[in-house]
Every structure is written in C-alpha cells, then in structure tokens.
Amino acid sequence: MERALLVCVEWRRDGWEADASLEELAQLARTAGVEVVGTVTQRLPHPHPQHYVGPGKLRELLTMRDQLGYTLLLADDELSPAQLRHLEDALQVKVLDRTALILDIFARHARTREGRLQVELAQLEYRLPRLTRMWTHLSRQAVGGVGLRGPGETQLEIDRRRARERIAWIRRQLEEVREHRARYRQRRRQNRLPVIALVGYTNAGKSTLLNALTGADVLAADKLFATLDPTTRRLRLSDSQVALLTDTVGFIHKLPTTLVAAFRATLEEILDAHLLLHVVDITHPKAAEQAAAVRQVLRELGADRYPTITVLNKIDRLEPTIDPDRLARELDIPTNAVFVSAATGYGLETLRDRIARTLRDIATPRAVQLLIPYREQRLIATLEEHGIISERRYLAEGILLRARLPNSLLPRLEPFLAPSVDDA
Numbered sequence: 001m002e003r004a005l006l007v008c009v010e011w012r013r014d015g016w017e018a019d020a021s022l023e024e025l026a027q028l029a030r031t032a033g034v035e036v037v038g039t040v041t042q043r044l045p046h047p048h049p050q051h052y053v054g055p056g057k058l059r060e061l062l063t064m065r066d067q068l069g070y071t072l073l074l075a076d077d078e079l080s081p082a083q084l085r086h087l088e089d090a091l092q093v094k095v096l097d098r099t100a101l102i103l104d105i106f107a108r109h110a111r112t113r114e115g116r117l118q119v120e121l122a123q124l125e126y127r128l129p130r131l132t133r134m135w136t137h138l139s140r141q142a143v144g145g146v147g148l149r150g151p152g153e154t155q156l157e158i159d160r161r162r163a164r165e166r167i168a169w170i171r172r173q174l175e176e177v178r179e180h181r182a183r184y185r186q187r188r189r190q191n192r193l194p195v196i197a198l199v200g201y202t203n204a205g206k207s208t209l210l211n212a213l214t215g216a217d218v219l220a221a222d223k224l225f226a227t228l229d230p231t232t233r234r235l236r237l238s239d240s241q242v243a244l245l246t247d248t249v250g251f252i253h254k255l256p257t258t259l260v261a262a263f264r265a266t267l268e269e270i271l272d273a274h275l276l277l278h279v280v281d282i283t284h285p286k287a288a289e290q291a292a293a294v295r296q297v298l299r300e301l302g303a304d305r306y307p308t309i310t311v312l313n314k315i316d317r318l319e320p321t322i323d324p325d326r327l328a329r330e331l332d333i334p335t336n337a338v339f340v341s342a343a344t345g346y347g348l349e350t351l352r353d354r355i356a357r358t359l360r361d362i363a364t365p366r367a368v369q370l371l372i373p374y375r376e377q378r379l380i381a382t383l384e385e386h387g388i389i390s391e392r393r394y395l396a397e398g399i400l401l402r403a404r405l406p407n408s409l410l411p412r413l414e415p416f417l418a419p420s421v422d423d424a
Contacts, residue, residue, distance in 0.1 A: 002094075004029055005064060006039045008076035009047045016253060018043075018076075020286050024253060025076050028101050032108070037068045050086045052079055058090060065091060074101060078256065081130045099126060099256040106259070114177050121170045122258040128163050131156060181268065194243045194359050194408075196235065197270045199298065200279035201290040202250030205313040207231075209279055209342040210247045213352070230269045237356040246273070251297045253289070260300065267301055274362055274408040275307050275355070280333070282312040282324070288331040305411035307362055309354055310334045316341035362408040371418040373398040379416075383409070 006025050010018040018041040026036045042057045051058050052075055061073070072094050073087065079097040087095045096104075103123050110116040198206040210216055214233040235245040246269050260267070270276070276298075280291050291310075298304045310333055315324060324339050338354055340347035365387065372379055377399070383389060387405035394400075400418065410417075 001033060001035045002072045003037045003068070003070045004034045004072040004074045005037060005061070005068060005070040006074045006076065007053060007061065008039070008041045009052060010041055010043045011046050016286070016289055020289075021076055021253065024286075025074060025098060025101075028098070028105060029074060032101060032105050034072065034074075037070050038064060040064070047077060047083070049080075050082060051090060052077070052083045052087060061091060065093060072096065074098070077254070084130060098254055099258070102252070102256055102259065114174070117170050117173055117177075118263050121167060121174065122256065122261075122263075124163050124167050124170070125258045125261075126256070128160065128167070131159055131163070178268065193234075194274045194362070195246065195272055196243050196275045196277060196355065196359075197246045197248055197273035198277050198279055199248055199270060199294060200250060200311075201281065201284075201294055202252050204250065204279045204281045204290070205342050206247050206250065206279045209277075209311065209313060209340070210245055212342045212345060212348055214245055232269075235355075237352055237359075241356055241359070243355070243359060251294045253293045255293070255297060260297065270298070270301060270303050270306075273303075273306065275309065275358055276303065277311050277355075278308050279311045279313050280337075281314050282327065282331075282339070283314045283317045288333075291331070291333070302412070305414060307358060307408065307411065308334075309351075309358060310337040311351060312337050312339045313342055315339045316344050316346060363406050365404040366407055366410065367402070367404050368410070368413070369418045370401045370403065370413060370416045371395075371398050372401060372416055376416070379413075 006022050006029070008018045008022050008025070022039050022041065026039070029036050040053075040057065040061065042053050044054060048054055053061065064070070070093065073091060073096070075083075075087075075095065075097045077097060078099040079087070079095070084095055084097070103119065103126060106119045107116075107123065110119045198210060200206050210231065210233060214235050216231070216233045230246055230248050232244050232246045235243045237243060248267070248269055249263060278291070278294060280287055284290060295304060298306075312324070312328060312333065318324060318327075328337055328339075336354075338347060338351045340351055342348075370383075380389075380399070380401070383401070383403055383405060386409055387403050389401055389403045391402040392399055405413070
C-alpha cells in the first residue's frame with residue numbers, strides 16, 4: 001500500500017476550509033487504497049507556479065519525506081504539467097493531484113463499457129498535456145539514410161499522436177452511445193412515464209434511496225463514487241401512478257471539468273428528467289457546501305431550473321439533541337425539503353406523497369406564449385410531442401407560438417417565454 005502525504009494550498013474563497021477539503025481528499029485516497037500518513041496546509045494568495053507550495057514549505061515536505069517515509073504526494077488541486085514535474089524533481093516521489101486521484105477511482109468503479117470509455121476519455125485528455133514529464137529521459141530517435149525526411153518521431157510525439165487517435169475513436173464511440181440513449185429516451189417518453197433523476201454529492205445515499213423506494217438491489221456502498229453508471233428502476237407511487245427513477249453519478253467539490261465533459265452521455269439522463277431529487281447527507285459537517293457544489297454542476301448542465309425536491313437523508317444518524325428543522329434553516333436548505341432515512345425507511349412515505357403531488361402539478365398543462373429563434377427550431381418538435389400548439393406566427397426575430405404545455409417543460413423554455421399579446 002502506498003503511503004501518501006496530503007498537501008493543500010488554501011487560496012480559494014469557496015466556503016471550504018483547508019481541513020475540510022483535506023478530509024475529503026483523505027477519503028478519496030482511502031477509497032483508492034492509499035494510506036494517509038500526514039497532511040500539510042499553506043495559505044497563499046495563489047498556488048506557487050512552479051512547486052504549488054512556497055520554497056519554505058517545499059523544504060518542509062523534503063524533511064517530512066525523510067521522517068514519514070511517504071512515497072506519494074497528493075495535492076488538493078489540479079496541478080499544471082510544470083508543477084507536477086518540478087515537485088517530482090524536488091521530492092523524488094510520485095506526485096498526483098486531486099483530478100488524477102478521482103480519475104483513478106472512476107477507473108476502478110466503472111462497470112459498463114460506456115463507463116469505462118468515459119473514464120478513459122477523461123484520463124487521456126488529462127494526461128495528454130502531461131506526457132512530457134513521462135518521457136524527458138528519452139532522446140530523439142534519428143532515422144538516417146538518403147531520401148528520408150530526417151529525424152523520426154520521438155517516443156513522446158508517437159505517444160501524443162496515439163493518444164489523440166484514441167481520443168478521437170472514443171469520442172466517436174460515445175457519440176453512438178449518446179444517439180442510442182437519445183433513442184431509448186424517445187421510446188421512454190412514448191410510454192408517457194415521468195422520469196425522476198437522483199442527484200447529489202457522492203456518498204449522500206442516492207443508491208440506498210433508489211433501493212429503498214423501488215426494492216432494487218443496486219450497489220450501495222459507504223465509499224466515494226460507488227455508482228458511475230446510471231441505473232433506472234420503476235417507482236410505484238400509487239395503484240395508478242408509476243414513474244421511472246434514475247440513479248446518476250455523484251458530484252464532488254472541485255469536480256474535474258474533463259469528467260463533466262467525458263460523462264456528458266451519462267449526465268444527459270438528468271436533462272431528460274421531469275423532476276430532480278437532490279439528496280443531501282444532512283449529517284455531513286459540510287452539507288451546505290456540498291449542496292452548493294451540486295447546484296453549481298446543475299447550472300453548468302443547464303438543469304438548475306428543473307423542478308426539484310431536496311431530500312435530507314441519514315436523519316437517523318443525527319444526534320437526538322439536534323433539531324432537524326433548525327439545522328435545515330441554518331444550512332439554507334429549501335423549505336420544501338423532506339427528511340428521510342433511506343437506511344431505516346423513515347420518511348419514505350412522505351417523500352412518495354411529495355413526489356406524486358409534484359408530478360401531478362408538473363403534468364398540468366399551462367397556456368404560454370413563446371418566441372423561438374430560428375436557430376432553435378428543433379425545439380418545436382419537442383413542443384408538438386408534449387403539448388398542443390394553437391397558433392404560430394413567423395416574425396423577423398423568430399417564430400411566435402401560443403401553446404398549452406406541461407409545467408415540466410417550462411424551466412428549460414424560460415429563455416423563450418414571451419409576454420402574452422393580451423398583456424401587451
């Protein structure tokens with residue numbers, strides 16, 4: 001087992017103290033099978049451009065290497081290729097950053113071909129600009145002879161070319177996956193079953209909640225990123241009301257942008273949902289910051305306006321002296337939140353009732369007027385599929401529509417809502 005020293009430069013102003021961020025990094029390390037032997041923090045206006053930490057702290061890391069015998073340095077930020085190279089040269093140990101560690105965990109937990117391809121794409125895109133430090137010991141391979149083009153490719157150039165070719169191939173494969181998922185979602189919409197997506201911070205209990213609500217047996221483990229591949233199960237809300245409940249990959253503070261891009265096909269399951277269940281671990285000391293991190297990713301995906309029920313999970317683990325309602329107010333949790341314990345079943349019937357009522361409200365048609373720009377004409381097919389268009393007028397700036405549409409569509413149509421002619 002590798003012995004790791006964790007290092008964090010405290011420079012961000014995002015509500016996460018260094019100790020809390022390092023505790024999460026330690027949990028990531030343990031999930032990856034690494035033993036944590038110590039932590040180091042330093043407050044700087046910004047990370048040092050060469051060594052991430054300042055010169056004095058670098059000397060301290062050298063001393064701790066000899067004292068603790070660590071063989072791996074884990075940095076709590078994404079490091080530049082230069083920072084990685086200079087740190088390894090100075091410390092003579094392996095250096096990984098937070099992004100590389102998360103990618104390693106994703107690689108361990110990917111179960112399906114789609115999941116493995118998405119992880120490999122993220123890894124390749126992360127490693128491509130960092131290949132230089134892997135091949136600094138190799139010199140250019142000369143290819144002599146009359147009529148030849150001169151020096152041949154270095155091993156570095158060969159690896160870069162192969163990486164780019166592999167990236168292009170994976171992207172083509174994932175585009176096919178996206179098209180397949182789109183066709184599947186199209187068939188699913190034809191069944192007229194509402195879709196609910198579970199979203200939340202990693203290890204908030206989404207998979208346990210899916211199992212508790214549907215009777216499924218999806219892997220639910222007390223570790224980070226146990227679920228990577230989306231899983232959908234039927235959720236019976238009453239004798240006459242059935243929905244589809246989808247579990248999705250968990251989010252995390254400082255989620256690598258390469259992962260968001262690589263997992264686009266998976267995350268699009270969220271965009272197809274009528275309702276989101278935002279699962280929050282109410283017992284976590286950083287519950288508010290975790291919820292904010294999830295909302296930020298939803299904003300990046302364009303799903304921040306979707307109808308959402310906040311589910312405060314693990315209430316069974318709260319100390320008896322803690323008032324859950326007061327805690328929720330202190331954490332700035334939405335007032336429509338539902339307290340549950342997915343492990344014991346507490347609050348699940350209340351949650352079912354809330355889901356059923358919300359879905360009925362979402363399905364209620366509403367009269368709206370929309371101005372659709374000509375470049376967004378493809379939206380009209382979606383509107384015709386889900387609602388009734390009673391009038392359309394072609395104007396210079398776009399197509400003006402009067403329609404009756406289910407409330408579930410309105411959040412994503414908000415940019416196109418136009419004042420009613422009657423109100424003008």
